[in-house]
Amino acid sequence: MDLQQQYELEKLFKTKLHQAMRFYLETCTHCGLCVDSCHVYNSMPELRYTAVGRSEVVRKIFIKYFKMQGKIAPWLGETMEMDEFVLDKFYEAAFSCTGCRRCMVHCPFGIDTQQIMSIAKLLLVGADKEPKILSMLSDMSINKGEQVEESRAQYAEAIKNIEPEVEAIWPTPPGKKTIPLEVEHADVLYVALSGKHSIISAAAIFNAADINWTLSSFEAVNFGAFLGDPQRTKKIGNRIIAEATRLKVKTVAIVECGTAFRIMKQQFGKLPFEVVTFVELIAKYHQEGKIKLNKVMTEKVTYHDPCQIARNAGVYEAPRYILNQLSDDFVDMIPNREENWCCGGGGGLVAAGDFEFRMKSSKVKADQMKKTGATVVATACENCHSQLHDVCGYYNTNQHVEFISHLAAQGLAK
Amino acid sequence: MADYTAVKTFDYKGLPCPMPIVKMSQEISRIAVGEVGEVLSTDPGSIADFPAWAKTTGHQVLDIVQEPGLIKIYVKRVK
Ligand code: SF4
Numbered sequence: 001m002d003l004q005q006q007y008e009l010e011k012l013f014k015t016k017l018h019q020a021m022r023f024y025l026e027t028c029t030h031c032g033l034c035v036d037s038c039h040v041y042n043s044m045p046e047l048r049y050t051a052v053g054r055s056e057v058v059r060k061i062f063i064k065y066f067k068m069q070g071k072i073a074p075w076l077g078e079t080m081e082m083d084e085f086v087l088d089k090f091y092e093a094a095f096s097c098t099g100c101r102r103c104m105v106h107c108p109f110g111i112d113t114q115q116i117m118s119i120a121k122l123l124l125v126g127a128d129k130e131p132k133i134l135s136m137l138s139d140m141s142i143n144k145g146e147q148v149e150e151s152r153a154q155y156a157e158a159i160k161n162i163e164p165e166v167e168a169i170w171p172t173p174p175g176k177k178t179i180p181l182e183v184e185h186a187d188v189l190y191v192a193l194s195g196k197h198s199i200i201s202a203a204a205i206f207n208a209a210d211i212n213w214t215l216s217s218f219e220a221v222n223f224g225a226f227l228g229d230p231q232r233t234k235k236i237g238n239r240i241i242a243e244a245t246r247l248k249v250k251t252v253a254i255v256e257c258g259t260a261f262r263i264m265k266q267q268f269g270k271l272p273f274e275v276v277t278f279v280e281l282i283a284k285y286h287q288e289g290k291i292k293l294n295k296v297m298t299e300k301v302t303y304h305d306p307c308q309i310a311r312n313a314g315v316y317e318a319p320r321y322i323l324n325q326l327s328d329d330f331v332d333m334i335p336n337r338e339e340n341w342c343c344g345g346g347g348g349l350v351a352a353g354d355f356e357f358r359m360k361s362s363k364v365k366a367d368q369m370k371k372t373g374a375t376v377v378a379t380a381c382e383n384c385h386s387q388l389h390d391v392c393g394y395y396n397t398n399q400h401v402e403f404i405s406h407l408a409a410q411g412l413a414k
Numbered sequence: 415m416a417d418y419t420a421v422k423t424f425d426y427k428g429l430p431c432p433m434p435i436v437k438m439s440q441e442i443s444r445i446a447v448g449e450v451g452e453v454l455s456t457d458p459g460s461i462a463d464f465p466a467w468a469k470t471t472g473h474q475v476l477d478i479v480q481e482p483g484l485i486k487i488y489v490k491r492v493k
């Protein structure tokens with residue numbers, strides 16, 4: 001690596017050095033309390049998979065380039081020079097971390113390893129060493145925003161084609177569209193994913209509750225956040241913000257996708273609309289008497305708290321409330337809520353990660369699910385759903401994974 | 415009449431996000447440069463995803479044909 005590139009990466013590193021980040025980088029006492037918190041380390045006990053172990057290489061670069069000690073006495077052994085070896089270490093650390101922040105809960109200083117890993121991810125982008133599939137997916141989302149008008153008519157046709165599947169669950173109220181598009185002043189803009197499964201159950205629930213809603217033209221997922229590129233993250237999120245602002249909606253409801261929800265809720269500052277995750281709306285509609293739910297579930301059900309909805313955004317009770325309307329046999333995983341084990345697929349690992357690693361690093365998750373005795377694992381995140389589905393198969397847990405919205409739609413009653 | 419013939423079908427029906435695009439990126443190499451593949455999808459989002467993917471990766475979407483319950487996307491490998 002030449003000096004120019006080192007300089008460019010140092011500049012990028014500096015963009016991340018806000019007050020909290022300096023605290024995270026300067027405060028670690030190597031007490032080791034975070035070691036057992038990480039599902040990766042618990043499943044594959046190697047020091048490089050601990051929170052403190054992952055952060056070390058970032059810290060050494062920080063000391064080398066941004067601390068006096070690194071400038072005057074780098075031979076003390078606490079520093080490393082930015083080079084290809086360091087970038088390889090960044091990759092290994094950042095893309096084996098799901099950004100679940102379970103370690104942060106156990107660190108006495110609240111050190112956020114996911115934030116430290118965001119430095120490694122940004123520098124990998126700067127060095128053109130990021131997982132190419134994630135930058136491609138991010139750029140695809142950005143391009144989609146730029147050419148959305150070109151596909152509008154065909155998208156409307158595709159949406160029309162799935163309406164019978166919504167009506168099979170719940171009849172559309174008279175005078176209403178089954179899946180409304182482009183409705184100005186709607187109470188809710190629902191931002192789904194590309195798949196029809198992410199639209200059908202939600203549409204049935206909105207229609208059962210007789211809500212004035214409209215479907216977004218975009219997918220909620222923010223690949224820029226998985227990639228760790230703040231500029232792409234912003235551009236992807238801004239597509240939805242522009243649409244919601246243009247349509248003057250009151251609420252943006254994000255499909256069951258943890259990262260999409262947390263990023264929109266927490267990283268775009270004050271917005272002219274409220275941001276909720278769809279499961280919160282289902283619970284609210286039930287509590288307000290707008291929908292009724294029958295106890296249709298006959299199997300024992302448990303719930304996986306998606307890290308980005310639960311621990312990192314505080315939504316714990318709404319999904320449990322819904323499951324308790326649908327079942328008399330709900331059991332929590334141990335541990336749960338803030339302490340729940342990550343599914344092992346976050347941080348872009350489902351799209352970019354190596355399958356064997358994803359499975360091996362989720363052994364602790366498979367054990368936790370099996371211990372519940374439930375045959376249904378409900379969750380509220382597409383990424384968790386995909387990962388847990390794979391984990392159930394890999395470890396033969398004899399469980400199936402279901403979305404809360406799908407279960408709720410099945411339980412809709414007159 | 416379309417002036418191309420698809421040499422291979424890529425069945426991406428019912429896959430979770432973002433697998434249709436991830437798979438397309440990996441599997442486009444299964445057809446030769448200049449050849450056309452037929453993608454089968456059930457995702458309404460594919461309508462805009464595939465043209466945006468093509469713009470990003472330098473390939474080409476020749477046509478999108480919709481039937482109830484099925485979307486067919488004709489993709490030409492350009493490089
Ligand atoms: S954020 Fe999660 S995956 Fe990353 S080090 Fe902490 S516990 Fe492990």
Ligand code: SF4
Pocket residue numbers: 027028029030031032033034035051052106107108109110111
């Ligand atoms: S718990 Fe916090 S202070 Fe202790 S080693 Fe882990 S990150 Fe460092």
